[in-house]
Amino acid sequence: MRSALLYVWLVAAVIVVCFPLYYIFEGALTPTAWLDQGLEGLVPIHLTLDNVIRATQVIPLGKQFGNSVVVTVCQTLLQVTIGIAAAYALVFCRLRGTRALFLVLLSSMMIPAETTLIANYLTISSWHLIDTVTAVFLPFVASALSIFLFRQAFLSFPGELRDAALLDGAGHFRFIRSMLLPVVRPTLISVTLVSATAAWNGFFWPLLVTNSPDNRTVQVGIAQLSSSEATDVGVVLAGAAIVTLPVLIVVLLAQRFLAGGIIAGALK
Structure with a gap:
């Protein structure tokens, strides 16, 4: 019972x-x-499929979908690359002051994103990048959360194997590619998934730094679609389905790595 x-x-x-x-x-x-x-x-x-066809006619949904893909790929790739490099330096390079630097990184996670909004906008504006796809992902190419998760995963790697690899003549890049990343693959996949999901779902910042419909992401486009076609529920739901489907597929394929990688990083 x-x-x-x-x-x-x-x-x-x-x-x-x-x-x-x-x-x-x-x-x-x-x-x-x-x-x-x-x-x-x-x-x-x-x-x-009439709702889907109608949604693509109201807004440049295909162009905006492509912009979201570019933003997601670039932001995720840079976040993961910088996260691996920074975590590797914190754990394996034995530099002075790494503990203090790590505490600074952790403290940055406690600062609300809204407090840095104006500074980021002024920086992007001074670089003449307003209303470009680059402006959407450039302020987020590094993530303290990604560095933290990679650092926690790298701490579990035996230091003896690292020393043995150095004696065998393995350089930093070869050690990371051949030995380190295969061991922490669950964390790598989970960090990639979290970064990609955050990049894909971004709304307020893309709305702030883009003006023309052709340079906006699909999340902003769906908001405009729901405003212009508020009485046509089917069209609005068609746009929402197009936005939801990629993330849903990725999460379903990588869900076992998502939970495992985050829990493993939190327990180290």
């Missing part, structure tokens, strides 16, 4: 969590007239 009640509770929780996703994707393929029927609109009977 206890197991049966537990399964009933878990099924109910899954239904509650997954229902919004079902409504988004079902509504994206259902005419608005059928969605307005109430509960009948939740039944996937009249499926069509």
